[in-house]
Amino acid sequence: MKLVVQAKLLPTPEQAEALESTLHQLNQAANQVSRLAFHTKTFQVFALRRRVYGELKAAGLGAQQAQHVIKKVVDAYTTLRGLIRNGRLTGKRQRQAESKPITFHAEAAHPFDDRCLSWLHDARTVSIWTVHGRIKDIAFTGSPDQLKTLAAYRQGESDLLLRDGTWYLVATCEIPEAPLKADPDGWIGVDRGIINLATTSDGINYSGQKLTHYRRKMARVRTELQARGTKSARRKLKRRAKRERRFAAETNHVIANEIVADAQRTGRGIAVEELAGIRDRVRLWPSQRATLSSWPFHQLGAFLAYKARRAGVAFVQVDPAYTSQRCPNPWCGHTGRGNRPSRDTFRCGSCGFAGPADHIAALNVARRASAVWAFVNMPNEPAVERGLSAPRAGQPDRTARRKPRASNLGR
Template sequence: MFDVKLVVQVKLLPTAEQAEALESTLHQLNQAASQVSQLAFHTKTLGVHGLRRRVYGELKATGLGAQQAQHVIKKVVDAYTSLRGLIRNGRLTGRRRRRAESEPIIFRPKAAHPFDDRCLSWLHDARTVSIWTVRGRVKDITFTGSPDQLKALAAYRQGESDLLLRDGTWYLIATCEIPEARLETDPDGWIGVDRGIVNLATTSDGINYSGQKLTGYRRKMARVRAELQAKGTKSARRKLKRRAKRERRFATQTNHVIANEIVADAQRTGRGIAVEELAGIRDRVRLWPSQRATLSSWPFHQLGEFLAYKARRAGVAFVEVDPAYTSQMCPNRWCGHTARGNRPTRDSFRCGSCGFAGPADHIAALNVARRASAVWAFVNMPNEPAVASGLSASRAGHPDRTERRKPRASALGR
């Protein structure tokens, strides 16, 4: 059994006086972190021990407690470690890389800051926290969240919690390590899930999660974004950043709702969940220029990730299968005819051999579910030697197994 790491975010409801103390604390801590960062950059001291010898006494002299001084130092070291990782992995290149390497990291006055259990106490029964600030210990700060979040927080919270001020609202972000439920290794069938743009998700049961609302919202945001980009002022750029964050939160919430419903249905019926493997989708499909931005920004992968970790928490089997021809292949077991002509339009399917017809997304989901059975059976074969494939054991809901290469699901499913 393995633990699932879950990030829980709760909202703080401080009084005006409490909020002022929290804001002063964030400002002073981030100002101290920026000063330490400049020293670390110019002296090339990027290790915790070396930096502690140089600045620990000075941080204590400014009024920071021992724990907060340690957190400021570690925050700076972690920031430079992350920067080096971005450069090493090729995610920061060209002018952005040269700029990042030519000047020290500066922390925003309202950037998040970690607090451990010595500086932050959770009182779950009263739903309040007590936190260290530069103005002394502030007690009885009310927090709120969804029932599931509060339950997980009380039972499984581990390590530090981050204090964050975003758009005028205070949050605490904590990591919870939740034990996995016992995995159902012999599922009673599969729920195939086809992901798309017009329909965010369609299941093999015929349930359709329309993307119309999200599409309309994004089109509206695109119009507003174009207007703000045309202005090009600092105020317009600030608004663009806020709207981008709002759009991501809206899409994330939509994906959470869809994933919760699918996983709950699978758990209730004893079935597993199968999705198409979308790696390399941008290279496989041909799109009009107007469609490329939609595909690049659409949260396909996020929905798959939500389904995967929620399935693990619930003990539901989860697999990814080869997406090749899922919307062009007849799902009838005695037919299986595959041809581009089987899909005369985007929304419809009609088999040119046996005449089987239906919505194209539903047909694709049926084929995904059909391939899942073969993939799951192969992945769970005992002592199977590694062979060439496109599926690993970790993708099939077995993170504790050594990754093994498997035959592609499309060959097994036809």
């Protein structure tokens, strides 16, 4: 599986100046190619290469960097068409995007392949092509795990990136996956939320209080900067938005690492609720919309999925309907809104079983995981061989997997 590793560069002032000049010139060239591609409607690599390759070489770019500039522009327009085709870019934003060429910021990231960039892991330095010639002995650093992964599994291109005055190289690593434990010894159900970012069926809560407090603080600062309306304020808004996203991602990484490590140690699988489309299904007060829109539940699920895959831990998503309203007792199973006297508590109106609502939801998620995993891993046999009657002509196959029903999570 592919993972991205980020190494921090420690250049001298002279090296940093050369890197900055290189990045500016490469992005300036990309803007020129983008304008030509837009006006001539040339969005294929080979056709665009015939038009601009000679000019890029004459401007002082190396052969490899000229190729990367062309491919960078083509990939940008391909991404734009994909966003429009998938409905991610509509209305006024779509018209604006289609009315002008794509532009690249002067400090936008740029790819370097092994011909333009050499890693010396023993000396912990890199050698990189610049517009002022090749520069050697640029020191880099990172966490021990990242450096080990980088040395063992790095493949392909690496992106040179300048962020908040700090230089980074972002490398792609092809990491082998651990053998999947196809018969888990039970499941860890994970219920995701806002008050508690994650609650497991073992009763472990990962509180979102710290993240919520941080976001409220950033919201107050954002309101003040938006009121100013200056260019400096807008630049600060962008930097703070990126900082907030990094803070949320770090929080989710810590949670996912702990849950996956627990599952790997105990031989269990991980089950989460399928929350795709929750923003369209849940009715909210206007004051709640911003909170839900910035809620990083999808990111946490994605982190759990790829970390579980890397560790060989089974991972499955289950139907979220009524997980917080259903009694987890196998002999009861009573479901109703009355089982939730408050947001934080659960009390079964039939058998009296009680507990924290998030823990109850996680228990129900874990119970559903066994059935879903068995269904997903069911051999692909004809219905008659499984003891089921085959559908008649013109009738739907009742053995086919049903679409998960929409739900407002019952909360």
